[in-house]
Amino acid sequence: MVPIKKLNFIVIDDSKLDCFIAEKIIKNTGINESIKSFLQATEALDYIKSIPVDDHTRSIILVDIQMPVMNGFEFVEAFEKLPPDITKNYTIFIISSSINENDLSRVHNYATVKQFLNKPLTSNNLSVLLAS
């Protein structure tokens, strides 16, 4: 048996409760190497920039859309401007309560965003996305 490769997770959501839920659910899967959550997208971006290039192991970013200061789309746009040898290590999922068509279709504009997920995050839909 090949052991499953562990992943790093970054959760970005201005709701403390949603960060907490995501952390718990991810921990329950046991697949995480590490989990970091941020209430502000700017802080998450600073964190990603601050890690030495060699340390960017496979990571998954779960990011909300509507957040004050820097919203989810602005985060993705800023992220896509980072050097490719950093961005290639990340897969972004947008997770939101939005049912606005513009938000949903806008997700396809970003190469680094893999999929749109509806809130709330559950262990079920987390395992589906990890299997893909």
Added chain:
Amino acid sequence: MDTPKKIKVLYIDDEQNNLNGFKATFRFDYVVLIAVNIAQAYEHLKSNPDISVILCDQRMPDKTRVQFFEEMREEYDEPVRMLITGYTDIESVIDAVNRGHIFRYIKKPWTDTDIRSAIEEANKFYLTNSLLVAKNKELQSAYDELGKFAYSVTHDVRGPLLSILGALDLAKNMENGKELREILEMMEDAIHKLDEYIKNTHEYYKLKRGQLEFETIDFNNVLKDMAALFRIAGKMENIRFVSNVVQKDVFLSDEISIKTILNNLLSNAFNYQRKDAADKFVDVNIEVKDNVAIMTVKDNGIGIHESHINNIFTMFYRATSEETGSGLGLYNVKDALNKLSGAIEVTSAVNQGTTFKVIIPGKANGTN
């Protein structure tokens, strides 16, 4: 009682004699502006946006009248246009109606009564039209706000609901009591946030739809009601709360609006504190002088960054993810102040605090 405003009429003719005659005849009934050429006519239109009727006589030397009306409509669409002419050439009449969108065609020689009745009719048309334009503007802005609301509802109402749903799902399989309590507390916060949003929405509609009711405002009383609530919150969070009211004169204003303004400014001052600061305070000062109320709300909290300060009064704008804001509070403050013809100033520095200064003119005594 005010006398009804005189109708403002612009009369254009290339003969100075005609202009003088027209003005002499009608100057008592209307405000008459005269122009001997198109450049002059434009000058009048520019400095008198309330011109309601334009009369144009004969051929103009620099342009045909139809051309003039056609061009004028692009910039000044509201005044009602009429032509006075001696020609009965059907082509020019058709042109004037179709391209110049004229309201009446007055044949020469005219009588005072012809002109008078035409002006009165034209003015009625103008008033109805302006009302329609104003209503349309109102409707458009209401429609824009509705769009913003619809979008925000998915986030501000659906957001907390889905959080609670997610938390419930998680809590079902939780056995550790401490963890369970932790998640319950967070659910409680989410419910408070939702409730806050609903209350603010209600406040918004109360302000928007409600008529102002002017009554004597006793700021000591207004503050006393409110301060009791904030004092409790202040004690719990260890925030010093000082209030000071100087009011000797009677002040007429709308109490609901005043309370909305104070309540929002105070709750912001209490909410956006630096959690670990040693000497947290909120100061409120109200002074009524020369029929103007000046309210100052000052805190030494987290402050507002320069780059956000221009946006804080925008609907649904939130400058921070700290604390539970709906993005409606300061918008409601601004809205209430607009209704009272008041003003607000803000000075702020990050981690040093914020001061809001509100200036509200009292309603003049004796008028109604």
